[in-house]
Amino acid sequence: MLIRKATEKDAVDIARVHVESWRTTYKGIVPDLYLNNLSAEEREQNWLNGIKENGVYIAEDESGEIVGFATGGKERTGKYQAYDGELYAIYLLKTAQGKGLGRKLFEVIVDDLKKKGFNSMLIWALADNPACHFYEKLGGKRIDTAEIEIGGKRLGEVAFGWQGFDV
Ligand SMILES: CC(C)(COP(=O)(O)OP(=O)(O)OC[C@H]1O[C@@H](n2cnc3c(N)ncnc32)[C@H](O)[C@@H]1OP(=O)(O)O)[C@@H](O)C(=O)NCCC(=O)NCCS
Numbered sequence: 480m481l482i483r484k485a486t487e488k489d490a491v492d493i494a495r496v497h498v499e500s501w502r503t504t505y506k507g508i509v510p511d512l513y514l515n516n517l518s519a520e521e522r523e524q525n526w527l528n529g530i531k532e533n534g535v536y537i538a539e540d541e542s543g544e545i546v547g548f549a550t551g552g553k554e555r556t557g558k559y560q561a562y563d564g565e566l567y568a569i570y571l572l573k574t575a576q577g578k579g580l581g582r583k584l585f586e587v588i589v590d591d592l593k594k595k596g597f598n599s600m601l602i603w604a605l606a607d608n609p610a611c612h613f614y615e616k617l618g619g620k621r622i623d624t625a626e627i628e629i630g631g632k633r634l635g636e637v638a639f640g641w642q643g644f645d646v
Contacts, residue, residue: 480538480539480540480541480546480578480580480583481538481539482536482537482538482539482583482584482587483536483537483539484534484535484536484537485530485534485535485536485537485548486530487527487530487531489530489535489537489545490523490524490526490527490530491519491523492537492544492545493526493529493530493535493537493545493548494519494520494522494523494525494526495519495545496545496546496547496548496570496571496572497519497522497526497548497568497570498517498518498519498522499572499573500547500570500571500572500573501514501517501570502514502517503572503573504570504608504610505605505608508605508607508608508634509605509629509630509632509634510629510630510631510632512630513629513630513631514630529550529567532552533550533551533552533567534550534552534591535548535549535550536548536549536550536584536587536588536591538571538575538580538583538584540575546571546572546574546575546580547569547570547571547572547575547580547581547584548568548569548570548584549566549568549569549570549584549585549587549588550566550567550568550588551564551565551566551567551588551591551592551600552564552565552567552592552595553565553597554600554601555567559601559622559623559638559640561599561622561640561642562599562600562601562622562640562642563597563598563599563600564592564595564597564598564599564600564601565600565601565602566585566588566600566601566602569581569584569585569588569602569610571584581613582617585617588600589641589644592644593644598642598643598644599640599641599642599643599644600640600641600644601622601638601639601640601641602614602619602638602639603625603636603637603638604636604637604638604639605627605634605635605636605637606624606634606635606636606637607634607635611637611639614639615639617641618641619639619640619641620639620640620641621637621638621639622638622639622640623637623638624636624637624638625638
């Protein structure tokens with residue numbers, strides 16, 4: 480497995496992994512109709528912007544296929560004085576999960592945020608997402624909760640925070 484910084488050419492594969500991972504991760508949590516209607520083509524432009532604005536790191540398997548990605552930057556709401564950075568997204572294909580790759584991508588984002596001068600980080604996750612255990616395992620503390628509507632369904636969210644990058 481290799482982790483490298485994405486180039487603009489990777490936007491199409493990042494969008495594909497994003498949609499595939501959403502479908503397997505959120506089945507039974509987010510309404511099926513919403514998941515079925517997700518379109519990698521429509522997401523591609525967003526990822527092109529993400530690559531240019533914040534940088535995206537991708538994980539490639541032995542054959543050079545992109546199996547996961549992560550990205551982060553400045554905390555988006557400005558609501559949390561104790562948290563200046565944010566992990567915006569971290570997604571692996573189902574087949575690439577549980578092999579230590581998530582931890583590696585997480586550490587790469589922490590390094591990247593440190594280099595950009597951030598001292599802390601938070602991430603929002605759906606409360607029913609098993610990834611909450613991953614964040615707790617990596618030292619994240621539950622710092623807030625919220626509600627979000629996706630596909631007409633109200634869902635609970637949890638924010639996990641790391642101060643001083645105590646991961
Ligand atoms: C969440 C995710 C990034 C974690 O990456 P991963 O490669 O599967 O996790 P790792 O193998 O690096 O695990 C790191 C540690 O967290 C633990 N962990 C990971 N997922 C876990 C889970 N669902 N429940 C309990 N512990 C978990 C592992 O046991 C491991 O602990 P260890 O070091 O003591 O063995 C990955 O599973 C994923 O992409 N899931 C689907 C998308 C998603 O939910 N993204 C987050 C959106 S907020």
